[in-house]
Amino acid sequence: MVNAGSDGTLRRRILDAARHLLVAEGYNSLSMRKIARAIGCSPTAIYLYFQNKDALVHTLIDEGFRLLYEELREEAGRHDDPVVRLEALWRRYVRFGRRNPEYYEIMFMLHPERMERYPPEKYRRARRGLELAIQTLEEGRRQGIFAIEDPRVTASAAWAALHGAVALLLARRLDIRIDPEDFIETTIRTLLRGVLAPDVLLQLASK
Amino acid sequence: MVNAGSDGTLRRRILDAARHLLVAEGYNSLSMRKIARAIGCSPTAIYLYFQNKDALVHTLIDEGFRLLYEELREEAGRHDDPVVRLEALWRRYVRFGRRNPEYYEIMFMLHPERMERYPPEKYRRARRGLELAIQTLEEGRRQGIFAIEDPRVTASAAWAALHGAVALLLARRLDIRIDPEDFIETTIRTLLRGVLAPDVLLQLASK
DNA sequence: GTGTTTAACTTAACGGTGTTAACCAAGAGG
DNA sequence: CCTCTTGGTTAACACCGTTAAGTTAAACAC
Structure with missing residues (x-):
């Protein structure tokens, strides 16, 4: 499937889900797989928009x-x-x-x-x-x-x-x-x- | 094998290895399996002396x-x-x-x-x-x-x-x-x- | 309209993690 | 000699970050 779930670019939705998960469950239980599950894509899709988990977190830090x-x-x-x-x-x-x-x-x-x-x-x-x-x-x-x-x-x-x-x-x-x-x-x-x-x-x- | 490696109770040797690994490689890379490898026992042996990884770290914290x-x-x-x-x-x-x-x-x-x-x-x-x-x-x-x-x-x-x-x-x-x-x-x-x-x-x- | 390329995403897999369940060997007590 | 306990083991589960290879659909060339 392409661009599963609701609208908005996947990159934006990844960040939203990550921030939401971070607030809801804390940094320790923030995982790529959970983020992917939350927005209904495969874990590896995240790597199309972020080099790795650190890069994703760094974007949140910038925010x-x-x-x-x-x-x-x-x-x-x-x-x-x-x-x-x-x-x-x-x-x-x-x-x-x-x-x-x-x-x-x-x-x-x-x-x-x-x-x-x-x-x-x-x-x-x-x-x-x-x-x-x-x-x-x-x-x-x-x-x-x-x-x-x-x-x-x-x-x-x-x-x-x-x-x-x-x-x-x-x-x-x-x-x-x-x-x-x-x-x-x-x-x-x-x-x-x-x-x-x-x-x-x-x-x-x-x- | 029983009590593999050098002497001292296994519990003591686990703590020593854990502290050594902690100092040498930092907390992030401290793992049960690495500790076990360092003293030549199986990872699960640690659980005979510590309830879990947290309990082990808490003992180091006490120190x-x-x-x-x-x-x-x-x-x-x-x-x-x-x-x-x-x-x-x-x-x-x-x-x-x-x-x-x-x-x-x-x-x-x-x-x-x-x-x-x-x-x-x-x-x-x-x-x-x-x-x-x-x-x-x-x-x-x-x-x-x-x-x-x-x-x-x-x-x-x-x-x-x-x-x-x-x-x-x-x-x-x-x-x-x-x-x-x-x-x-x-x-x-x-x-x-x-x-x-x-x-x-x-x-x-x-x- | 058909063939080819490319973008967006997937599945499968690797090597790692903490932890549990089940097993096993050696020594102690009767 | 048989049983029980002590002190470990191996195998496995469910998770993790990350990579390689495969798939699918849209875009474009002719």
Whole structure:
């Protein structure tokens, strides 16, 4: 049979089925054969449109990065004050991870070995979100609000911290006695206090 | 053949081979059949000593947690000043992760679905390391050195931040222009500034 | 209108995986 | 000497990603 099932190019339908399966059953049980079964084609048909499973997953990862970046860009455009903007960006990142756990997992939590094949050229696109934080940090530093050395390194360190928080949250590795909201709040406030200039911090604390 | 190959109980030899394979080839290519081949027994023999592959990996994870805790406990015993001790604990954690990437991966970076089966009772043992940080934070808070609310939550947030740093480092997801040492240094200094009381911070900055 | 090419897809198969069921050989106890 | 238990084995099932070869239908040349 040719183009079995509903309409739309097979490539598009493969991606839709893959994303659906990913969300429904998680990355671990995502298999070529299941995808094929879901759309009523043979497993090998997928290889006409994707070099292999990794390539397919990478396409999903691209989708995820685009989604995340659009959220961050929109958020960044809403705030003028560097401190407010930075905090908003951070919160939005965490929100994205918690709301899209399956995307987040394939984007950031896949095994290193598997991800080394993810083309480095695409990493640059993926880092556009970080650039928003870097610019904000740089801007605030010029105004004497942030006491940091290298904005790029600081932004990366903060990103790593948020990633760790999201990762542990998604993996449910936190002590059950800890409230997730409290945990996130503490993470962000600690980071913020870590980058703010001491005098600004005192000023904030006094009022 | 009975008890093929060298001496030692088969159970012990399975664990040794598994750990060796894990370190040599990474978690992804760790398979029951490979372990069996390495020690010259049949794949099914492993099931006489471990319920399944997960149970085997969990035993390796236990080893890892014991190793990590011993390092942290030894480190904690070497420093009296809470600030110094906290920083030393944090550095030691990062060092463990970077020196034992395979252990770190199965301990903290395995897929959530797989890890949910890891018995919650064992998590408590795994958290003993965190208790060291909690106690240190509590101690420093009583002395007015740390401006934090809940030591348990703060310790968890800091742990998450360090985990994120290690995870991104091991997964080689950092911008290539960023020096890993610089990155770690910034992470730890930011965290420290985030938990220190503002006046202590100013005092530190002035001298 | 017929012959040929090409695009889209299929079936069969290879080598790998975790895991289970059934079997077997050697030693221990009566 | 016979039975039971211990500590393994072999064979098999159902899955996986991937490749090679085959098929079928549409498109095009003449």
